[in-house]
Each structure stands twice: as C-alpha cells, then as structure tokens.
Amino acid sequence: MNTSTQPPPSRSEHAVRSADLLWGAVSVSDEGAATELVLGLLDEGTDPESVLLDVIARVQARVGEEWAAARMTVAQEHAATAINDRAVAAVSVHSAARVTATRGRITVACVDGEWHGLPARLLAEVLKLRGWQVDYLGAQVPTRHLIAHLHGTRADAVALSSSIATRLPTAHAAITACQAIGVPVLVGGAAFGPEGVYAKTLGADAWAPDARTAADHLARGRLPRPEPDHQQFDDLPHLADQEYTMVDRNSDSLVRSVYTELEDAFPGMRSYDDLQRERTAEDLAHIVEFLATALYLDDEELFTGFITWTAQILVARGVPDRSLPPTLDLLARELKDFPRAVRILRAGTRSITTAPFTAARNIA
Known part of the structure; x- marks a missing residue:
C-alpha cells in the first residue's frame, strides 16, 4: 500500500523522469541499462508510443543539443544514437504481437544522402502501433530504389524524412517521382523548415512536424492519390x-x-x-x-x-x-x-x- 502523501506523478512528469534515467544510461554508453529501462517501462504498462516519443525521442533530442554545445564528441553522439536505435528495436519486439495491421500500407524512408535514420524509424514504429503495415527502408534511400520498391507494393503513401536542408533538392526529386506514379507523399524532419514551409514549396502532399502528428494526420484519412505524371519542377521558375x-x-x-x-x-x-x-x-x-x-x-x-x-x-x-x-x-x-x-x-x-x-x- 502506498502511504506517501505525495500525489502520483502525472504522465508528463513520468515521461520526463524516465527520459532523465534513459539519458543517464545513454550518456555513458550503457546499452544494457538503457534496454532494461525501456523494457521495464513497457512491463509496468507505459504506452509503447509514449516510450518511443516521450522518452527515447526526448533523449535523442538531448543528444543533438549536447553535440552542438561541444559537450559530446562525434563518436559519443554516434554511440548514443546507436543505443537509442536499439532501444527503439526493443520496443518494437516487445509490442509486435499486440497489433494487427488493418489500416493500409505505408512506406517510410529517408531521402538519399540523409543518414539521420532514427526520426524515420520512430515514425515507422508509431505507425505500426497504430495498425499500419509499414515498409521501413531506412536511411539514404536512392530515389530509383524507392520507386522500384513502390512498383512492387501497393503503398497508400510514402513518408519521407530529412533532417538536413541540403538534401532538399534530392527530396524534391523523390517527391515528384513518387507522385508521378500516383503515390502521395507526406514529409517531415527539420530539413523542411519552420511550419514545413519547404514542404509546400516542393509540392509535398502533406507535412508533419513530428511522428505523432504524422500518425494523427494519416489516421484522419488516406492522402488523395496524385494524378499520373504529376510534375512540380515548373513551380521553381527561378x-x-x-x-x-x-x-x-x-x-x-x-x-x-x-x-x-x-x-x-x-x-x-x-x-x-x-x-x-x-x-x-x-x-x-x-x-x-x-x-x-x-x-x-x-x-x-x-x-x-x-x-x-x-x-x-x-x-x-x-x-x-x-x-x-x-x-x-x-x-x-x-x-x-x-x-x-x-x-x-x-x-x-x-x-x-x-x-x-x-x-x-x-x-x-
């Protein structure tokens, strides 16, 4: 029996505390402790989507902040990201048997040259939890291979991720190529600018600032399919x-x-x-x-x-x-x-x- 006079922590407070604990493990490259913590949260009943987005994603954002402030080396940043990626995998395995794909099929990929794959991986796992069949293609997917994959599947949409703005010309080519074969494109990631301004410039069918918003957008209804041979390059006359x-x-x-x-x-x-x-x-x-x-x-x-x-x-x-x-x-x-x-x-x-x-x- 809980005899404490303190009220139990709110969901947000619990997520912050859990993220702090995970950061403690990730920052010292303790993969075992990180995985144990994540699995412990799931076993105690924490929503898997919350573990992914309110705990692991929060820690990954802190990794980027620490690197930018020169408090973490490139090697340490890579090691921390790898541990977070394996924590995501642990959530995926733990939750795989609980969800049946009933909503449709989504392809999730990073644009060619984009090596920050974790944001796309988080989206893929959230969509699986929401009942989508997901083809996660990973980082740095050449456009020709993405299109070849789409020709072999019946994807309802493509979710393209990019964190680096210099990949936007390549993203434009990928968006246009997908739309040309009738597949709508939802984009996300820091590359697309504040409020997704560059997503609109490049003709994407939808934009989302984060994985939760992207999943909510797709849950409201399937994106309309573009007309065949859809073109956007004329929209940049300069x-x-x-x-x-x-x-x-x-x-x-x-x-x-x-x-x-x-x-x-x-x-x-x-x-x-x-x-x-x-x-x-x-x-x-x-x-x-x-x-x-x-x-x-x-x-x-x-x-x-x-x-x-x-x-x-x-x-x-x-x-x-x-x-x-x-x-x-x-x-x-x-x-x-x-x-x-x-x-x-x-x-x-x-x-x-x-x-x-x-x-x-x-x-x-």
Whole structure:
C-alpha cells in the first residue's frame, strides 16, 4: 500500500523522469541499462508510443543539443544514437504481437544522402502501433530504389524524412517521382523548415512536424492519390537562371579557391594545425552546399539560419567565428556574376554581424 502523501506523478512528469534515467544510461554508453529501462517501462504498462516519443525521442533530442554545445564528441553522439536505435528495436519486439495491421500500407524512408535514420524509424514504429503495415527502408534511400520498391507494393503513401536542408533538392526529386506514379507523399524532419514551409514549396502532399502528428494526420484519412505524371519542377521558375546548377556543379572548385585565399583574408588561419585546417575545409564545403540549396529554393533565410548556427557551433568549440565574414566575402567575389548568390551571401554576412547575435555569441 502506498502511504506517501505525495500525489502520483502525472504522465508528463513520468515521461520526463524516465527520459532523465534513459539519458543517464545513454550518456555513458550503457546499452544494457538503457534496454532494461525501456523494457521495464513497457512491463509496468507505459504506452509503447509514449516510450518511443516521450522518452527515447526526448533523449535523442538531448543528444543533438549536447553535440552542438561541444559537450559530446562525434563518436559519443554516434554511440548514443546507436543505443537509442536499439532501444527503439526493443520496443518494437516487445509490442509486435499486440497489433494487427488493418489500416493500409505505408512506406517510410529517408531521402538519399540523409543518414539521420532514427526520426524515420520512430515514425515507422508509431505507425505500426497504430495498425499500419509499414515498409521501413531506412536511411539514404536512392530515389530509383524507392520507386522500384513502390512498383512492387501497393503503398497508400510514402513518408519521407530529412533532417538536413541540403538534401532538399534530392527530396524534391523523390517527391515528384513518387507522385508521378500516383503515390502521395507526406514529409517531415527539420530539413523542411519552420511550419514545413519547404514542404509546400516542393509540392509535398502533406507535412508533419513530428511522428505523432504524422500518425494523427494519416489516421484522419488516406492522402488523395496524385494524378499520373504529376510534375512540380515548373513551380521553381527561378532555377531558369542556372545559378543553382553552376554552384552545385562547381562546388569543389569553389571550396578550393576560397580555401587558398582565406589565409590572406583571415591571417589567424596561419596558426591552424592540420586538424583545424581540415575542419575549415569541411566548413567551407557545408557553406557552399547550403548556398546551393538556398539558390534552389530562392530562400536566403535558409542560408542565414545556417550561418548563424555555424557561428554558434564555432564559438562552442572555441573557434573564432571571425573567419566567417571573410569567407562569405571571398565566395561573393568568386560568384560576382551570380546576383542571387551574391544577395544571399551578403545576407549571411549581415546575419552574423548584427548586435542581437553578437550578444548571443557572448553568452555562448
């Protein structure tokens, strides 16, 4: 008998406490403790969907936050993600016999080049719990293989996941290819922007901010099938100027040219060791990738958001973000004949030299 005068914790409080316990195991790479905790929650009657989304997904979000704040190495982040993935598998096995697929069939996949597979895996498991037959194809699914799979099944819809905005051009191709064979597409993930703004731009049939909302959306009714030979590429008329194509095709040479000139523009680079130089080259490649994606969508806010985030990441790692303005200036010189690219780069420079952001940097 419970003689405590304290009221029992609410469902949300229980989820938070459970997530804290799981984080304790995940953060020290204790797979056994993590799995035991998850199975214990299920055995005591916690709803499997809540374990997936209110506990495991919450911990995974914290993993990303810890990495961004430089409190977790890349290797530690990968290990933590792998443990969370196995925790999801434990929930799946534990709950498999309880649910019969009665609603229809959904294919869940990450777009080609997207290696963050856990969000899609969480959605796949939630849909199974909701009574769907799910084909989970995993991370980095080439569009041609996705389409081949759809030709061999009778999927009611495809759920495409992407966390990285630079995969949006590839996502557009996948969305259009699925719709061309009459399969509607629901998309989700951070890549599609706040409120799914890029999902609309790219012509997706539906967008959801998280797995629970996606499952609720599908539960309200099946997505209408697109007309055969459905096309969306004409919805991006700005691509006619070829700026995206030229930047994308010449990205390697752009990175090399700017890297060669950066040491003169930013003398602090002369004291960099080999690892710092390698990371500088990687950062340059990411900047050019995001510039190309911003050109594809004709959206400078995508680029400015990335540059602001990059500056914060550099500060968290003890790297001077003063190298970013000269980097963007050198890129603008290289692309002086590309007016949209220059406009986006100038906006990026303004975003990291404004007073509000300077204050935020000092706090970090």
